[in-house]
Amino acid sequence: MVGNPKILWSECLQKIRQNVSESQYKAWFKTIAFDSFSQKDKTLTLRLPSNFVYEYLEENYVDLLTKVLNFYFGDGIQLRYRVLTDMTNNISQEVEAEQPAVIDEPKKTENVNRSPSALDSATPQQIDSQLNVHQTFKNYIEGDSNKMPRSIGLSIAEHPNKNTFNPLFLYGPSGCGKTHLINAIGVKIKEMYPEKRVLYVSARLFQVQYTDSVRQNRTNDFINFYQTIDALIVDDIQEWMTATKTQDTFFHIFNHLFRNGKRIILASDRPPVELQGMNERLLTRFKCGLIAELEKPNVQLCVDILNCKIRRDGLTIPRNVIQFIAETANGSVRDLEGVINSLLAYSVVYNSNIDMRLAERVIKRAVKLDNHPLTVDDILERVCSHFNVTQTNVFTKSRKHEFVIARQVSMYLAQKYTKMPASRIGKLVGGRDHSTVVHSCNLIEKRIKVDKEFQDEMISIENSFKLKK
Numbered sequence: 001m002v003g004n005p006k007i008l009w010s011e012c013l014q015k016i017r018q019n020v021s022e023s024q025y026k027a028w029f030k031t032i033a034f035d036s037f038s039q040k041d042k043t044l045t046l047r048l049p050s051n052f053v054y055e056y057l058e059e060n061y062v063d064l065l066t067k068v069l070n071f072y073f074g075d076g077i078q079l080r081y082r083v084l085t086d087m088t089n090n091i092s093q094e095v096e097a098e099q100p101a102v103i104d105e106p107k108k109t110e111n112v113n114r115s116p117s118a119l120d121s122a123t124p125q126q127i128d129s130q131l132n133v134h135q136t137f138k139n140y141i142e143g144d145s146n147k148m149p150r151s152i153g154l155s156i157a158e159h160p161n162k163n164t165f166n167p168l169f170l171y172g173p174s175g176c177g178k179t180h181l182i183n184a185i186g187v188k189i190k191e192m193y194p195e196k197r198v199l200y201v202s203a204r205l206f207q208v209q210y211t212d213s214v215r216q217n218r219t220n221d222f223i224n225f226y227q228t229i230d231a232l233i234v235d236d237i238q239e240w241m242t243a244t245k246t247q248d249t250f251f252h253i254f255n256h257l258f259r260n261g262k263r264i265i266l267a268s269d270r271p272p273v274e275l276q277g278m279n280e281r282l283l284t285r286f287k288c289g290l291i292a293e294l295e296k297p298n299v300q301l302c303v304d305i306l307n308c309k310i311r312r313d314g315l316t317i318p319r320n321v322i323q324f325i326a327e328t329a330n331g332s333v334r335d336l337e338g339v340i341n342s343l344l345a346y347s348v349v350y351n352s353n354i355d356m357r358l359a360e361r362v363i364k365r366a367v368k369l370d371n372h373p374l375t376v377d378d379i380l381e382r383v384c385s386h387f388n389v390t391q392t393n394v395f396t397k398s399r400k401h402e403f404v405i406a407r408q409v410s411m412y413l414a415q416k417y418t419k420m421p422a423s424r425i426g427k428l429v430g431g432r433d434h435s436t437v438v439h440s441c442n443l444i445e446k447r448i449k450v451d452k453e454f455q456d457e458m459i460s461i462e463n464s465f466k467l468k469k
């Protein structure tokens, strides 16, 4: 380093002033004072008026600061801050500046002189979005469990430049449609704004790319590339829970995109609070947008998704079979699709129609069996879900047809599977007496013998008992 460090710092300030707006300069840089410089460790210490200024600088201007310091003080300059933490008693605390993720080689060229900004990367080319064009809003069926996330996703896709709901953090159990939804957002943005650089990437792939870039000494290129994206979609970010370096790198990319009003869409199998091992700073950023939960689809949504798939594939599957599959697929749309594909394969191999018997065979192979003894509660839950009523409906004195049938079926199945005395079952199913239970069981038994459709319904409910929920 040549020259007086205090003067060099004021030159740095001049350079920074040329690269930020006047109001930004006044707010964040004018208040910084030179403190000291140690020739021995090549460390510059700056005095900051508050923790807030420190945090803001680190988050927003660390790239700029590093580049300018490298340029004036030379390579390898270390930065420390003396942050005033208690103005009244004039107490300050020393903190090491964080190493920016992007540390470009200091180029003493015209380019650096003109603008030492990380934004100075080459003009972006069109990129392959890595989107699955078959996962769109058109074939993303709406139901109670996904209404809110779906409509938010659509509004983000239609107005990607608005900064509301940024980032969107979508979470939910496996197979409930997260990947489909975030893809649909990307596809829609591309449809409406073809010039936008949209990128879908799985967290795993991002991590692999990052590790490769470190190995090849090309981390700057990696980061620069991600910083040019207009809408970045990252799937399965729970994969990063133990990958601290990847998290740090993403933190810088995130900040850059966010500051520049770019869209960030994230999907995870759990909410931010359950992402143990994720950097706290990253978590705060995830929380500053919108966190939306995708719940397991209910039976009706599963039926609708199945019907859509069946129509699309030109299949004919009886209604009771569809209902049965929907009820036994554990709320995972992926399982539903698997069952349909297997059904199709089996029906071809055995040259048979897709009917209830075939569905039962396929389901037994596809879904894990549950050996736990059934309780009256389990039975009520499955029966209510089958007839689309609530337990409160079943417990009322109402004579409404679907409530009555759900009540009677629950009693019949409770007697068949739990072997409890009728009086006990009556108590558990809405406080009925012993004779009501016996009467209900007789009615159901008779109906099974004479009504084929009802018999199928009962088989479907009973099959659902054998399967793990």
Ligand SMILES: Nc1ncnc2c1ncn2[C@@H]1O[C@H](COP(=O)(O)OP(=O)(O)OP(=O)(O)O)[C@@H](O)[C@H]1O
Binding pocket: 135, 139, 140, 141, 142, 146, 172, 173, 174, 175, 176, 177, 178, 179, 180, 181, 269, 305, 333, 334, 337
């Ligand atoms: N509402 C829906 N409408 C139509 N298809 C759906 C819907 N939800 C899910 N799917 C389909 O179900 C399958 C599984 O969905 P997806 O891969 O999006 O689940 P996921 O929540 O991302 O699962 P994971 O966390 O295991 O990656 C996909 O084929 C998807 O198209």
